[in-house]
Amino acid sequence: MSEAQDDDAAPREAGDARRKNVMALLARSDTGRLAAAWEALTNKPGYRTVRAPETGLVMVRGRAGGGGRPFNLGEATVTRAVVTIETGETGYSYALGRDRKKALYAALFDALWQAPRHRGELERSLIGPLARDLEGADARSRAETAATKVDFFTMVRGED
């Protein structure tokens, strides 16, 4: 690997981490919300489907003991798609389940997010609110679970 490539690595990784975060949100969103966000876009770009939505399996792995050697736990259905938008960006999507429409929208939004002219609007209209809603749902789940926290105490029984 040349030095020039090494210099690029850090910002690219940071970019990948942000994109990964966006892809995680899209994967957890429901189709209706993605469809509505697409319809609401002010300037929808033209796009071409590179790989039509396809459903397959990913073998999910665990680790022995939680942190040991990997083993195969079982498979999960996954649907993926690839699209290219007219400004040249290629969007990918992967999400659990068999929802082809969702895969297509998620790939479109991944492409849009990479396009400088679309990212701002997308962050405002979809990514930001989606992140807040999903975080809100997690916070609610944590709070519900927290209410079941128990303090066990031990008692000495009988006489010694």
Next chain:
Amino acid sequence: MYVAVKGGEKAIRNAHRLLAHERRGDRTVPDLTLRQIVEQMALSVARVMAEGSLYDMELAALAIKQARGDLIEAIFLMRAYRTTLPRFGYSEPLETAKMLVRRRISATYKDLPGGQLLGPTFDYTHRLLDFKLAAEGGEVPEMPELAQPDPQEMPRVTDLLGHEGLIEPDVPEHTPESADEDGEVGDLTREPLSFPAERDIRLQNLARGDEGFLLALGYSTQRGFGRTHPFAGEIRIGEVEVEFFAEELGFAVPLGRVSVTECQMINQFQGSAKAPPQFSRGYGLVFGQGERKAMSMALVDRALRSRELGEEQGAPAQDEEFVLSHSDNVQATGFVEHLKLPHYVDFQAELVLVRQMRREWEERNRQDKADAQEAAE
């Protein structure tokens, strides 16, 4: 030898039509929706996903509906369906330490970082039938109570104990004892089971194994057939992110979350020539909320480690060939239930044989009697 039979097409067609009718039941009763099954029969859905070895709640609900609630039949349907799909690859191993926890308890430490969280459990219920649920329209329960969550991380109990050196640590990389020479992760969906089986294969087999079978085996170890002195170090249930390394992207893509149950069993171990006395461990991990299955799996995983730990073997739960060959309920049901298919030619052959044996036996008896009579006279 099995000789094929022909015919019966019309009867089979009509039987399937009758099955569809019975499946629907009384047509004045509303049809079950998949969503209802996913939401209100969630633990059946979890079991079908775990033993069907396919995570997809909607498919599991469909399988349960189609199977009229017969979970092993539903599991069979899931296994058959998966063969119709291409395999994209293998996920990154789940990080259960980063779980969004819904329930987390430890029977070994009462004060552990992050606390004991009962979550939605049947434990401490009175097991009395609740007739409020029988009322038409059903009961509308109160919304859950909320409380400020503990900001502390929730480390796995086994990671807490680890630093004291009193509990065996996880071995993340393969060692000569723990892995095949090439370090590949074994996959039962690609390679048939062979013996001796390493722990990766054993865990995969147990994760998809029948809950009832593993429960009985786990119970047998508690009752003295391969005693391992277990403690439930930790049980946690919740959601974990799945990531998949996509070649075309060059990074691990998040796919969404799966719900899993993890059980860390901590067991007594006397020590051996190789290892000092310390707690050993058994591990259970299953799709969905399946606490009984995860606990049973952890007990059986630990029992199957007897060879590796140099313990005396002999109990059924320690016999890996016995356990792993009989844990799969789809295989088991296939072999048991095939007995009801036509075996007319087989049976005819045996009938001829038994008739002949009977003739010979009677002949011999007559002869013996005649000989005895002769001797007496």
